[in-house]
Amino acid sequence: MASFSNFHFIIGIILLVNIVQGTGGEIVFEEGYTVSTVIDGDKLHINPYSVFSLYGSSSDLIILDSVKSTFYTVSFSDSQVSEMELSGNGVAGYKDGDLGSAMFNKPKSFALDRKNNIYIADKTNHVIRKITKSGVTTIAGGYVQKTGKADGPAQNASFSDDFELAFDPQRCALLISDHGNRLVRQLDLKPNDCSGSSSGSGVGSTTAWSIGVIVACIIGLIIGFAIRPYVLPHTGNNIRPGQHDMEALPNQSGETSGDLLLRHQKRNC
Numbered sequence: 001m002a003s004f005s006n007f008h009f010i011i012g013i014i015l016l017v018n019i020v021q022g023t024g025g026e027i028v029f030e031e032g033y034t035v036s037t038v039i040d041g042d043k044l045h046i047n048p049y050s051v052f053s054l055y056g057s058s059s060d061l062i063i064l065d066s067v068k069s070t071f072y073t074v075s076f077s078d079s080q081v082s083e084m085e086l087s088g089n090g091v092a093g094y095k096d097g098d099l100g101s102a103m104f105n106k107p108k109s110f111a112l113d114r115k116n117n118i119y120i121a122d123k124t125n126h127v128i129r130k131i132t133k134s135g136v137t138t139i140a141g142g143y144v145q146k147t148g149k150a151d152g153p154a155q156n157a158s159f160s161d162d163f164e165l166a167f168d169p170q171r172c173a174l175l176i177s178d179h180g181n182r183l184v185r186q187l188d189l190k191p192n193d194c195s196g197s198s199s200g201s202g203v204g205s206t207t208a209w210s211i212g213v214i215v216a217c218i219i220g221l222i223i224g225f226a227i228r229p230y231v232l233p234h235t236g237n238n239i240r241p242g243q244h245d246m247e248a249l250p251n252q253s254g255e256t257s258g259d260l261l262l263r264h265q266k267r268n269c
Helices: 002-022 201-230 243-248 257-268
Strands: 050-053 060-065 070-077 080-087 110-112 118-122 127-132 135-140 163-168 173-178 183-188
Touching: 050 110, 060 110, 110 163, 118 163
Parallel strands: none
Antiparallel strands: 050 060, 060 070, 070 080, 110 118, 118 127, 127 135, 163 173, 173 183
16 A cells, blocks of 8 residues: 555656646756845844945945835944934825935835935825935926826826836936836936936047047057158159159160250250
């Protein structure tokens, strides 16, 4: 009886393997990666819902605690972690202004530009907010504050109650994944919001062009000095190619051009 059960067990394993292989479920394990905990939310009394690393820093993070509707700046180095409340007071609501008194309504998505400005998908309030060093503002949806899918001037735009943001430095824009409306939308930012991004490629192109001109000039000088010994010096006589050879050739009577010139001079005398 035991051998019969073992037989069924083996058959079951074989069938399971065949099912996985038949559905194209090949699994490839790539080694060489390591997972480690850098921040313990329980110790900081933070429930990290979304996190971004600040540009230009290897140890500073922006963490969103959606439950508390609060953003935190967290620094960690050599196992020392410190956190500071950035904006939001732990109470859900809608209020712009200074960082300490601003209120959000359980946002779950935010984006960070190259100047470390923060853009919040405050979807319960149906608006997009912005955090800078000077405070919090509403940059889209402020005149509507209800669900919809209207485009146009940002303050007149409307969004679903489920959308996320991503910063696109090439477009200098926020890309909006509007899940509720099944749309991908774009919010164009101001040029100074993207001044620290890599989109200013015109300077790089001008620099490359200047370097190319300088290199071409140097190569031209080198070639000029290299061929200089092989170039005949200018004597001031405007002699056409082959003229010396033509003067040395005799005519039909056996006279060269020099003989003809001498005879012509004697005749004039």
